[in-house]
Amino acid sequence: MNAPNIEYGMLGPILIILGAALIGVLIEAFVSRKYRYVLQVGTSFAAVALAFLQLFLIRHTSSKAAVGSMSIDGAAIVLQGSVLIFGFLGLLLIAERGFQSFTAQAAAIPGSNEEQKALVSGLQQTEVFPLTLFAISGAMLFPAANDLLTLFVSLEVLSLPLYLMAGLSQRRRLLSQEAALKYFLLGAFASAFFLFGSAFIYGQAGSTTFDGIRKSIVESGGSDQFLLVGLALLTVGLLFKVSAAPFHAWTPDVYQGSPTPITAFMAAVTKVAAFGAAIRIYYFAVGGLVWSWRPILIAISIATMAIGTVIAIAQKDVKRVLAYSAIAHSGFLLTGIIALSKDGLNATLIYLFTYGFTTIGTFAILTLVRDSGGEVSDLNRWVGLGKRSPLVAATFTLFLLGLAGIPLTSGFVGKFAIFSAAYKSGNISVVVAGVLASAIAAFFYIRIIVMMYFSDPVEDGTSVVIPSKVTVAAIAICAVATLVMGIYPQPVISAINSLAFFAG
Amino acid sequence: MNPMNYIYLSCILFSLGAAGVLLRRNAIVVFMCIELMLNAANLAFVTFSRMNGALDGQIVAFFTMVVAACEVVVGLAIIVTIYRSRRSASVDDARLLRL
Numbered sequence: 001m002n003a004p005n006i007e008y009g010m011l012g013p014i015l016i017i018l019g020a021a022l023i024g025v026l027i028e029a030f031v032s033r034k035y036r037y038v039l040q041v042g043t044s045f046a047a048v049a050l051a052f053l054q055l056f057l058i059r060h061t062s063s064k065a066a067v068g069s070m071s072i073d074g075a076a077i078v079l080q081g082s083v084l085i086f087g088f089l090g091l092l093l094i095a096e097r098g099f100q101s102f103t104a105q106a107a108a109i110p111g112s113n114e115e116q117k118a119l120v121s122g123l124q125q126t127e128v129f130p131l132t133l134f135a136i137s138g139a140m141l142f143p144a145a146n147d148l149l150t151l152f153v154s155l156e157v158l159s160l161p162l163y164l165m166a167g168l169s170q171r172r173r174l175l176s177q178e179a180a181l182k183y184f185l186l187g188a189f190a191s192a193f194f195l196f197g198s199a200f201i202y203g204q205a206g207s208t209t210f211d212g213i214r215k216s217i218v219e220s221g222g223s224d225q226f227l228l229v230g231l232a233l234l235t236v237g238l239l240f241k242v243s244a245a246p247f248h249a250w251t252p253d254v255y256q257g258s259p260t261p262i263t264a265f266m267a268a269v270t271k272v273a274a275f276g277a278a279i280r281i282y283y284f285a286v287g288g289l290v291w292s293w294r295p296i297l298i299a300i301s302i303a304t305m306a307i308g309t310v311i312a313i314a315q316k317d318v319k320r321v322l323a324y325s326a327i328a329h330s331g332f333l334l335t336g337i338i339a340l341s342k343d344g345l346n347a348t349l350i351y352l353f354t355y356g357f358t359t360i361g362t363f364a365i366l367t368l369v370r371d372s373g374g375e376v377s378d379l380n381r382w383v384g385l386g387k388r389s390p391l392v393a394a395t396f397t398l399f400l401l402g403l404a405g406i407p408l409t410s411g412f413v414g415k416f417a418i419f420s421a422a423y424k425s426g427n428i429s430v431v432v433a434g435v436l437a438s439a440i441a442a443f444f445y446i447r448i449i450v451m452m453y454f455s456d457p458v459e460d461g462t463s464v465v466i467p468s469k470v471t472v473a474a475i476a477i478c479a480v481a482t483l484v485m486g487i488y489p490q491p492v493i494s495a496i497n498s499l500a501f502f503a504g
Numbered sequence: 505m506n507p508m509n510y511i512y513l514s515c516i517l518f519s520l521g522a523a524g525v526l527l528r529r530n531a532i533v534v535f536m537c538i539e540l541m542l543n544a545a546n547l548a549f550v551t552f553s554r555m556n557g558a559l560d561g562q563i564v565a566f567f568t569m570v571v572a573a574c575e576v577v578v579g580l581a582i583i584v585t586i587y588r589s590r591r592s593a594s595v596d597d598a599r600l601l602r603l
Contacts, residue, residue, distance in 0.1 A: 206558060
């Protein structure tokens with residue numbers, strides 16, 4: 001029996017991040033408190049940079065790796081690159097030390113003496129860095145997985161750190177812990193569905209690899225009920241991760257309760273990873289069953305857009321508005337999967353790439369608007385921000401216009417690409433629903449802009465803090481990306497078009 | 505014995521678990537019900553492995569056990585912290601985050 005051949009070069013980017021995460025755990029355990037923060041930040045950024053370099057070197061690869069359980073192809077490389085970039089931006093926000101976003105000791109009881117003591121003496125734990133790296137490695141594995149087992153394990157590697165990170169908020173500990181509990185219980189529930197679905201697909205296909213499933217669908221004509229039951233259950237698990245209706249209920253709570261840098265990271269990275277995995281499953285593995293899954297996804301896509309946009313209007317908390325906006329964007333992204341064409345694949349990757357920058361930027365701005373009790377996310381207290389801090393308000397406006405998909409921002413490019421792909425594939429209903437939902441969504445984005453600029457500020461202690469260089473850098477990168485990809489998107493579009501293929 | 509019977513059993517276990525998640529109120533019990541669902545999936549994998557005459561399904565079952573153990577670590581950590589700060593592990597009490 002021959003030992004299996006592992007392509008270390010092709011798996012390099014993931015292995016670098018995983019290795020750095022393990023080193024981070026060791027740093028947390030053995031290095032003296034004084035040096036931990038510097039070392040953790042250094043390790044994390046070095047790992048992301050190295051992984052990106054390695055990814056750049058292998059960018060023209062297109063083959064299966066690790067005995068067929070991974071597929072390192074153009075689509076996977078674009079998605080992994082996006083994950084690394086958004087992970088880097090998320091790490092910039094997490095590394096901010098000018099104000100405290102994270103609890104000093106996650107295990108201390110809220111309001112207890114221990115917590116006070118840890119806070120006063122500055123005993124800040126830095127376990128969030130290795131947790132972030134684990135989440136990034138899971139997010140890089142997820143869209144490259146080519147087998148149901150790898151898919152399940154990478155889903156958990158991505159999710160488990162996020163459950164914990166949701167509970168690390170410095171202010172409003174109870175809310176944050178509650179977000180962690182909800183995210184964990186619902187996430188674990190969804191992954192049980194995911195696994196049970198995988199079992200049924202395996203039962204019919206006789207293989208866990210996507211190639212095997214694809215082959216068995218071609219041979220059997222895709223009429224077996226096990227396969228359909230399995231696909232339905234697997235879809236539940238995936239749709240939970242991308243927060244599509246009716247599995248979206250956790251999103252607003254978790255987005256609101258988590259520390260804002262984590263929300264930013266989670267919003268961008270999980271979306272890229274989950275849609276990346278979903279598109280590989282629906283396009284490659286079960287593409288032959290398109291007549292079974294397309295009608296369901298169309299219904300879910302329309303429902304998601306409707307729920308996301310309509311409920312967002314009624315929200316009074318900026319973070320919840322953005323959470324419902326993230327749900328609506330999941331609906332838009334599903335149209336790219338429904339298209340089932342090369343255009344659809346290109347458009348989904350472009351949309352994910354542009355959306356990540358904008359959404360991280362929005363949440364980064366949120367960390368700046370504070371009062372003595374921490375972040376201010378009540379929408380009514382954002383009134384008049386444009387007069388008090390014009391630059392912050394202008395940047396926030398740019399991001400909101402990007403989320404709304406107004407021309408000259410990157411959001412327009414993504415939306416245009418994804419809706420035209422769905423239109424060309426003949427699915428007019430989702431396109432109509434998508435355009436209508438975008439129009440409704442524009443209302444609540446613009447309402448925030450109007451509130452910021454056309455009302456007088458109220459004096460209630462709300463102010464914009466001056467962030468340190470890391471947050472400024474993150475916001476600047478996001479703003480420039482949103483603007484540049486809106487004005488001159490051709491290089492990004494053609495680069496993604498030329499890379500986006502699945503290894504057959 | 506017909507291996508399909510084991511598939512029926514796994515479906516029953518899975519449904520019991522799912523019903524438990526939806527009906528029970530204690531976070532620990534909810535979590536145990538999720539574990540029951542994972543084990544139902546394991547049983548299905550092993551049975552299908554037997555029916556297909558291939559070993560992959562059994563290997564998946566081993567991986568699932570490891571993943572379930574990791575989930576226990578993370579899940580219990582979260583539930584215990586919540587219990588220590590609220591003196592209650594009921595999922596009905598966790599209702600600060602609402603519209």
